[in-house]
Every structure is written in structure tokens, then in C-alpha cells.
Amino acid sequence: MPVGTRAAVKTLDAADIDALGFPLILANTYHLLLRPGPDLIREAGGLHGFTGFNGNFLTDSGGFQVFSLSKLRKVTSEGVVFRSHLDGAMVELSPEVSIDTQLKLGSDILMVMDECLAYPHPPEAAEPSLRITMDWEKRSLKYFNSHGGPESGSFLFGIVQGGFDRELRQRAASLTAELGFDGYAVGGLSVGEPPALMHELLDLVVPELPESKPRYLMGVGSPLEVVRAVAQGIDLFDCVLPTRLARHAVLLTWKGKLKIRNQVYRSDFLPPDPDCSCPVCKRYSRAYLRYLFHAGEFTGMRLATLHNLAFMSSLMKEIRQAIREERLADLIRKIEVAYGAGNSIHSQHDDAI
Numbered sequence: 001m002p003v004g005t006r007a008a009v010k011t012l013d014a015a016d017i018d019a020l021g022f023p024l025i026l027a028n029t030y031h032l033l034l035r036p037g038p039d040l041i042r043e044a045g046g047l048h049g050f051t052g053f054n055g056n057f058l059t060d061s062g063g064f065q066v067f068s069l070s071k072l073r074k075v076t077s078e079g080v081v082f083r084s085h086l087d088g089a090m091v092e093l094s095p096e097v098s099i100d101t102q103l104k105l106g107s108d109i110l111m112v113m114d115e116c117l118a119y120p121h122p123p124e125a126a127e128p129s130l131r132i133t134m135d136w137e138k139r140s141l142k143y144f145n146s147h148g149g150p151e152s153g154s155f156l157f158g159i160v161q162g163g164f165d166r167e168l169r170q171r172a173a174s175l176t177a178e179l180g181f182d183g184y185a186v187g188g189l190s191v192g193e194p195p196a197l198m199h200e201l202l203d204l205v206v207p208e209l210p211e212s213k214p215r216y217l218m219g220v221g222s223p224l225e226v227v228r229a230v231a232q233g234i235d236l237f238d239c240v241l242p243t244r245l246a247r248h249a250v251l252l253t254w255k256g257k258l259k260i261r262n263q264v265y266r267s268d269f270l271p272p273d274p275d276c277s278c279p280v281c282k283r284y285s286r287a288y289l290r291y292l293f294h295a296g297e298f299t300g301m302r303l304a305t306l307h308n309l310a311f312m313s314s315l316m317k318e319i320r321q322a323i324r325e326e327r328l329a330d331l332i333r334k335i336e337v338a339y340g341a342g343n344s345i346h347s348q349h350d351d352a353i
């Protein structure tokens with residue numbers, strides 16, 4: 001999923017996303033709750049009507065941003081009260097408010113509200129935090145079921161938390177699976193921990209989640225982390241990385257990262273990635289992209305974004321093909337060469353601030 005934090009994938013529009021072939025994008029409830037507000041979006045016909053995007057939307061619960069962006073916040077058993085980063089107003093977010101907001105947004109896949117711990121966290125923080133998340137998950141599910149969620153054709157995903165405690169992570173996964181969601185996310189990872197620790201926890205969590213339902217690793221999207229997590233049983237990802245790197249003139253290619261501002265590309269008339277068949281690589285040269293960035297032309301950011309998303313889309317296609325042909329291990333090795341030690345890039349969650 002490309003990330004459209006504030007109902008827009010930065011520098012692109014809905015027609016671009018359609019053309020890239022992504023069936024699903026992520027939008028952030030926290031940002032849309034504060035501006036323009038769920039009632040306006042509902043009046044516009046939900047996110048689909050408001051943005052003109054023909055595909056589907058997945059919305060997060062807003063919890064992650066409350067914990068990562070808002071300075072003043074108070075967690076109670078009811079939910080969380082926080083100060084808006086836009087105008088300082090006090091705003092309340094509870095599982096009920098979150099689901100209600102996501103229903104008004106007309107989201108296709110809604111996420112339960114959860115509490116996300118930072119990395120590292122005090123060991124004693126994990127258990128009480130998981131209790132809050134489990135309570136909020138149940139309340140999210142109850143509100144969704146009793147307010148027309150299933151009838152609206154939307155789906156609700158649970159989220160596995162548990163911090164960085166191995167035993168709690170595993171327990172959180174089996175408790176969440178028992179609640180019976182349409183899909184399962186693994187949250188609270190890719191928040192600054194070493195990638196090896198994330199993969200170790202995934203190995204504990206994934207076997208507890210039903211194989212017949214989608215499994216979604218939140219906030220993860222570097223090529224290497226994606227391909228490794230797929231091998232561990234993950235189906236779905238979101239990450240701001242491809243679009244953010246693009247705006248910083250870094251291209252994702254089959255040979256690794258390409259920093260297009262570098263002098264070496266000044267008169268390089270090859271396509272940005274000769275192994276990529278996206279419209280940008282078919283039409284433009286490295287020299288032109290480099291020039292656009294140096295000249296401060298917005299078109300540079302836009303072309304880089306289009307290419308990076310096309311790259312992620314073909315990476316996922318190649319992963320599916322490799323699974324069918326039983327050569328996923330070879331593909332992982334290829335991506336390790338391109339994005340392994342020395343070339344690594346880490347995933348990130350939020351794109352707004």
C-alpha cells in the first residue's frame with residue numbers, strides 16, 4: 001500500500017495511483033479526524049468520493065499518531081485525550097470514536113484502536129499496555145459489529161501488540177486471533193528496533209495467526225524487510241519509505257539505492273533503472289531527473305515518486321512469481337545484495353510532519 005497520510009499520496013493524484021495499479025492505499029485517521037473532519041468526508045461520499053480514487057482505502061485507527069505525534073496526552077481506560085498538533089484543541093480518541101470516524105470515512109479496511117509502545121520500553125510497561133490494547137480491540141470489534149460495519153461491506157483488522165517481550169507477543173497473537181477478525185496486523189514494530197529483532201518477533205507471531213486471513217505488517221516497506229517478511233508469512237505492507245525517499249532524490253532500483261543528485265549522473269542518459277519498465281524509466285534519463293532536482297523543479301519529486309512506487313509494485317509482483325516458481329530464496333539473496341549491509345534503509349510510519 002502506498003501511504004496517503006492526509007488522503008493524498010504526496011505529489012501524485014488518484015489517476016496516478018490507478019495507473020500504477022495499486023488496489024489499496026492507506027490513509028491516516030488521526031490526520032483526517034483533525035482536518036478536514038470525518039463529517040465533511042462523509043458528505044463528499046467518503047474517502048472514495050472525496051479523493052476520486054477508484055481503489056480501496058485502509059485506514060489506521062489514529063492511535064499510532066496520538067502516541068507518536070501529540071505532545072500532551074493522557075491515556076485512560078476509556079481512551080486517550082490529546083492536544084491537536086494543528087490548533088492545540090483537546091481531542092478525545094477512544095475505540096468507539098476511532099471506529100465511528102473510520103466508518104464515516106467510508107474506509108474499506110478499518111483498524112482496531114491499539115496502544116503502541118516505543119522502542120526501547122521498560123519491561124514492566126508491556127503487560128499493562130497489552131491489557132489496554134486487548135480491551136480496546138474488543139470494544140472496536142463490538143462497535144464495528146453493532147454500527148453497521150459488516151453490512152457496509154467493510155472489514156475490520158485486529159492488531160497484535162505486546163511490545164518487545166517475546167512471550168507477550170506470542171500471547172497477544174493468539175488472543176487477537178481468538179477474537180475473530182477479517183485480517184490481522186502486526187503493530188508496534190519498525191519503531192527503531194534492529195530489523196533482526198523485528199524478524200525474530202514475527203517468527204513468534206505469524207504461526208498464531210490464521211493462514212486463511214491476510215496478515216499485515218504495519219509501517220514496513222524497505223525492499224529487504226518486505227521480501228524477508230513475506231518469507232515469514234506476511235501478505236500486506238504499508239510504508240512511507242518509497243515516497244519519502246523519492247522526495248529526497250533517492251531512487252529504489254533492482255541494483256539498490258540510486259542517489260540521483262550525485263555528480264556522476266550529470267550526463268548519464270540511461271533510464272533511472274534500466275531494469276524497470278515504468279513510464280518514467282521508459283521516457284526520461286538520469287541526467288534529466290538529476291537536473292530537475294538541482295533546479296528545484298517539483299516534477300523531479302513527482303517522477304521519482306512514480307518510479308519508486310512502480311518499483312515496489314513490481315517487487316511485489318516478482319515476489320508472487322518467485323513464490324509460484326519456488327525461488328523466493330534466490331530473490332531474497334538478490335535483494336540482500338542490493339539492499340543488505342551498507343545499503344540498508346529502514347522503514348517509517350508517518351509522512352505528515
Ligand SMILES: [Zn+2]
Nearest residue numbers: 276278281307
Ligand atoms: Zn522506473
